[in-house]
């Protein structure tokens with residue numbers, strides 16, 4: 494009930510990862526270097542607040558390159574782009590800045606290596622996600638198949654068996670992917686795995702932190718966007734780890750304090766594209782309705798950062 498005591502347990506790490514921090518910085522620095530407008534193909538990261546803030550600074554978000562006037566500067570989002578988009582930008586002599594996360598770029602390289610070594614590629618991921626579209630677009634379409642379920646594995650042609658590698662989307666659930674990989678390896682024992690796990694450090698750490706607090710929480714809020722893959726996975730992971738009442742929340746305005754009736758311990762985390770300011774906004778709003786006590790579970794410390802593109806460092 495509003496006015497009652499509420500223990501808030503913050504998961505850490507949460508929120509912005511190194512790839513998102515870099516992508517947002519790239520847009521801000523490009524605006525300073527080139528002036529407005531700077532075009533950005535797709536949401537730079539999946540968060541409306543972040544996108545709106547950059548739009549207010551002069552970034553223009555577009556869906557495709559045909560919306561970008563000749564002679565413009567265009568930034569590719571953190572999720573990566575198919576090779577065809579890079580080629581199209583080159584053909585039109587657009588000035589491009591690539592904000593693809595280096596860990597997504599690593600997956601692209603693995604897919605291209607499979608292709609160069611004569612192997613077909615299976616991509617474990619979610620249909621329609623921009624990162625999946627970007628990775629699928631690194632090699633010819635008849636050399637890569639998307640795997641989202643065990644039935645997709647059953648449907649792989651038998652003649653792919655001897656020369657096959659796999660890669661994964663970076664923001665998948667660790668546990669679900671482990672199940673799919675088991676099925677994949679049992680059908681294709683000689684499948685070539687990525688050099689290093691493709692599910693990134695940020696996805697891994699945020700899921701582990703949520704798992705650590707889920708059982709202690711009556712309700713767990715994941716601050717994030719409905720189109721953010723890693724935020725949606727955090728809700729699923731929290732439910733599987735013991736907090737059946739786990740929800741995605743975009744902003745404090747989405748919260749109805751009456752919905753917290755009976756909640757004694759509230760867990761809060763944030764997806765990799767949600768800034769800390771939105772977490773603070775939620776806490777401040779709840780503090781206006783409850784007597785809150787705040788504690789933090791730190792699962793691991795993150796010290797990852799990625800360099801900016803050379804063209805912005807000059």
Ligand code: SF4
Nearest residue numbers: 510512594663693765
């Ligand atoms: S979630 Fe992982 S892959 Fe995606 S931008 Fe962040 S660090 Fe990069």
